[in-house]
Amino acid sequence: MVVEELKQFLDNNVSDYGATELEEPFKGYKYVVSMVIKLSDGVISEIETAPTHTYFHHYRTVNRLLDDAAHKTGMLLQRNGYDFYPIAASQSVNEKKDKKTAMVPTFAGVYSHKKAAGLCGLGEMGINNLFIHKKFGAAVRLSTVFTNCPEVLQLGNKKDASSAFHCDNCGLCIKECPAGAITAEGFNPQKCSDYMKNAFQHIGRGAVCGICIKTCMKKAEILTI
Ligand code: SF4
Ligand code: SF4
DSSP, rough: OOOHHHHHHHHHOEEEEEEEEEEETTEEEEEEEEEEEEEEEHHHHHHHSSSHHHHHHHHHHHHHHOOOOOOOHHHHHHHOOOOEEEEEEEEEEEEEESSOOEEEEEEEEEHHHHHHHTTTTTTEEESSSSSSEETTTTOOOEEEEEEEEGGGGGGGGOSSSSSOOOOOOOOOHHHHOOOOOOOOEEEOOHHHHHHHHHTTTTTTSSOOOOHHHHHHHHHHHHHHO
């Protein structure tokens, strides 16, 4: 059965996963599989006021593993006669508001991994604009695959599972974000992106920060002692 093969693959290659049927199909696909990889506690714990070179590499490596997992999941479905549509682990798309204006960044992907993971019951959004996984907290990266294979529903929707982590609006991430991008009123992706590019170009492309992940995880550790 395709789902047994899929479970075995996912158990060996990602930290958690779930699936659900969509109320509104995406590009004609009725089912979605969400995958989670937990980031290294050791790497996250080294972030203080700036990302580290190790975090930059870890971030890219985990994204690559998630892209691999999504594509291999799709190929497994394909071999069993189904189709799939993977969403890139880390890609934001630009758009033109109208014919006269230039392309502008949307700071969003083709489909929101966080939305898919939420629909699969894996966690919820925090006010830091990060996905807070039920078991692993904010230190996760996500991937998404759409399919026409109804068997994926047997992977399970975790919406009734208990949750060790959730956002309780403590406000620590608002205080710690060096860009002022997180506020009680909402998240400003432009401020976050500009700050990362300007402040952390020397780390790599300047596209990662991680302070809000560290802040949320540190608080969670304190709470669970
Ligand atoms: S640091 Fe506090 S307010 Fe920010 S996301 Fe985590 S729990 Fe929510
Ligand atoms: S990644 Fe850095 S700049 Fe962006 S919201 Fe998080 S703490 Fe702020």
